[in-house]
Amino acid sequence: MKRSQFIKLSGTAIAGTALVPSLWSCSSIAQSQIKELEKHVIDRCELVEVDFRWSRFVGKNGRLDFHGQKHKNTLLKIYTNQGAMGWGLSDKKASEIIPLIKNKKVSDLITPGNGIIETLDSRVDTALHDLMGVILNEPVYKLIGNKASNQVPIYSGMIYLDELNPGSETKGMDAILENCEWDYNYGYRQLKVKIGRSGRWYPHQKGLEKDIEVVNLIHNTFKGRKTQILVDANDMYSLEDTISFLKGITDVPLYWMEEPFIEELDAGRKLKTWMNENGFENTYYADGERKPNLDVCLQLGKEQVMDVLLADVMGYGFSKWIKLMPQIKKMNMQASPHSWGSALKTNYNLHLAAGLGNVCTVEGVTCLSDDIDYGNYPIIDGVVKVSDAPGFGMKILKK
Structure with missing residues (x-):
């Protein structure tokens, strides 16, 4: 799909x-x-x-x-x-x-x-x-269920392969740490780190080693500051790559492993088994974002393999999520609908979380605009208070 x-x-x-x-x-x-x-x-x-x-x-x-x-x-x-x-x-x-x-x-x-x-x-x-x-x-969340707290965990989704950015040639890894620090100061306490360098931008082994180095560096830098690390490989790993990566970050209490590879029954089962047997039993396996095979994702959910479903709030649909959430909840599968691209999508997902429950965390996309007032959604110590204004509580400023 x-x-x-x-x-x-x-x-x-x-x-x-x-x-x-x-x-x-x-x-x-x-x-x-x-x-x-x-x-x-x-x-x-x-x-x-x-x-x-x-x-x-x-x-x-x-x-x-x-x-x-x-x-x-x-x-x-x-x-x-x-x-x-x-x-x-x-x-x-x-x-x-x-x-x-x-x-x-x-x-x-x-x-x-x-x-x-x-x-x-x-x-x-x-x-x-x-x-x-x-x-x-x-507010929308009260109209779709009002089943959970309006205080919702949120993570920063904007930590990319920043050492490769223009102007970062001399900064190297410091460019990544600067962006993590900015997000922390903004209020985020969960930091999602892009990995998958081995797929396109680096020689394979060097890219895998750099991914491991980056995640360990962030963990050691922010240790003791009540932060959690999530990682996202954007489907650029193999099963073997994923296991090699996890072996390199055994000291990191990883919150979730997102999109290691295109979701597939056998590989997903093998990954979850390895995680459960090698110290990552508390790490979520999250998938189903990019061109998801929903049947495969739901089967993995039924088997307690895939822990978090990520289908995009717009691509899959806000109302379709309202109907799907009770189904995956029965499987003990959680949700975190994909928000990337726009703070509008972040706010929509915050209402899904407060209205329906069963959302472990929401992807934050920090945006600025002269054309949109994104409303009252303050981030304090990693938690957002969902706006109580009518609708989604945002305004169009453009005349």
């Missing part, structure tokens, strides 16, 4: 289905909320392109070249005839969907706890959730 895969909205499905509140599984949903959503009819939609930048230049990972710093997001704004407006991350192809949601009651498209209807495309998902929260004057 590719991250870009979406459920397509069918005009026939929308037009041919008489959607009324009784069709929803709404026994626990206050009828007053449904009635309030019924009052609002979508009368206008707008796509807006905004500029943002990461807090620093982001370099290479094991698979991709320099990521840069300045980027753009496409946002979908949805207005109702009652003057409400909600918005969310989308893309330009949402223009094909806009005619199919116009003149529809909000209650025909989304209700609390259920997410959007299954025939809707994911490109309208977060905008409709934000709109629902604005109409009902509640």
